[in-house]
Amino acid sequence: MSSPTPSAAPPRDGRGTAPMLVLDDLSWSVGGAVIVDGVSMTVDDGEFLAVIGPNGAGKTSLFNLVSGLTRPTRGRLELAGTDITRLPPHRRARLGLGRTFQTSSVFADLSVGANVGLAVQARSGESRRFWRRAAPVGGPEIGRVLELVRLSHRVDALAGDLAHGDKRKLELALLLAREPRLILLDEPMAGVSAGEIGELVEVIRTVHREQGCTVLMVEHHMEVLLDMADRLAVMHHGALLALADPDTAMADPQVQAAYLGDTL
Template sequence: MTLLDVQRLSKRFGAVSAVDNVSFDVARTEMLAIIGPNGAGKSTCFNMIGGQIEPDMGTVLFDGTDITRDTPQKLFRSGIGRTFQIAAVFQSMNVREVLQTALLSRDGRTASFLFPARRYKGEEADELAASVGLQDFLNTECRALSYGDLKRVELALALANRPRLLLMDEPTAGMAPDGRQQMMRLVRSLADKSGISVLFTEHDMDVVFNHADRILVLNKGQVLALDTPDEIRADPAVQAVYLGEEA
C-alpha cells in the first residue's frame, strides 16, 4: 500500500528546469533510493518533498493527505522524520540531553522553563539512544563523538516523533565504507521493526544497491528509470548516463 505519492512534481530556477514532471510512490515499509548524476535534480526533488523548496507544479500526498506546501515543522508533526547530509547537533550537550530536547520539541514543551531538558523523559531518551546503538554514550558530549556516531544521534532525533516516513539526505556522507554499510543495516532494521518507509538520496552505489528495495534514477530533471536494484543495474539507459558502460 502506498504511503507517499508524488505526482508530476516540477520546479524551475529561471531558465533551468531542475525537476520536470516527476512522479513516483513509496510503499509502506519500503526503502526507495533516489540517484542520478550531478545536476539530475535529485536534491531539488528531495527538498520539495521535505518542505524546504516549494514546487511550481505537482502534488505530494502522504497517506492520502496533500502535504505539497506544508512546512518542515508541519511535516514533522505529521509523521515525517528528516536527516541531513551534514550532521548538526548541539555539541555542548550530551547524547541524552540532545534527545531529551527533541522529545520536548515533539511534545510542544520547548517554550516552558518548567521542563529543563535534562529532567524530561530520560527513560524514553535512553531507549532512543539504544535503538541506534548509542546506549554506552548517553553521558558523552556530542563534541566528543565520532562523525559516524553523530550521524546516529541525528537518526535518533529523526525517530523521536515516531515517524511513518523517514527522509534521509545522503545518510552515509562523510563516513568510512564499513560505517556506511553499518548505518544502512541499522536503518533497514529500524524500518522493518517499526514499519517505517525510507526515502533516501545517496552517492555510494554499494549502499544503494545493497539496501534499497527500489531505485529512482533521475537525469536532467526527469525520471529515467524506476525499478528494483537488479533491473536498474541491467538497464542500458542507466548504464549510459550514470553508472557507466562497465556497470
C-alpha cells in the first residue's frame, strides 16, 4: 500500500502556529497482529480532523493510543510540542487532552449542574472534596459551560434522566469545564435520535469554532463529517490510507475501494 501524501490544513487566522498533535510512525501490535500500522500525521492548532474508515480499520485503537489508554509498540506522540508517548491518561488530560467514548459516561444520580461542578473542581485541584455540593463551586463557570452546550435549562435535572443526545452534550460540558486544547470525539452521534443530531452538531461546531478547540472525531454519519471537517484521515487495516481535504479524500480511488470493499 502506498503512503498517503499529507495535505496541509488550511491556515487559520488567530490560531497558534505550532502543531497541536504530531503522530510519528505510531504503531500498536497485539500477539503479532498489527492493529495500528505506522501512522504519521500532524494536526494543526484549531483544526477539525475527521478520522474515518471501515469497521475494524483501527480508528478507536488510534484514539486509545492518543489518549494514553494504550501504549504504542513503536512510534511517538507530541501534544503542543510536548512528548506524551509515555505519559498516562491523567497527565495528558492536564496538558489539555480530553476525550469522549462511544458509550455515555456521566454521573447518573447527580444533577447536570453537579456533574459539571465536579469537572470544575477537578480542574482547580479540588476534586478530593467530591462529597461537597458541587454546584456552588465555580457556579458562574458551570452556567457558562452549560450555555455553550445548550443545557442551561436542565441544570437541576438528574443526568440519568436526560435523553441520549443531551447526555452527549453533558459529556462535552464535562470536557469543556476542564478547558481542553484537544478533544477526541469517538462516535458522538452513536445512539442519538435523528431529531437530536442537528443540535448536537451545532454544539460541536460551537466547541470547535468559538472555544478554539482542536477536534478529532470518529463518526459514521458521513454527511456530518463532510460538512464539518477541514481534513479527513482515512484508516484502512490499521494504516493511514489518505489524509486530505474532504473532496480530495473521497475522490481517491483507494478510499472508494476501501468503502466499497474492493481489493486495494
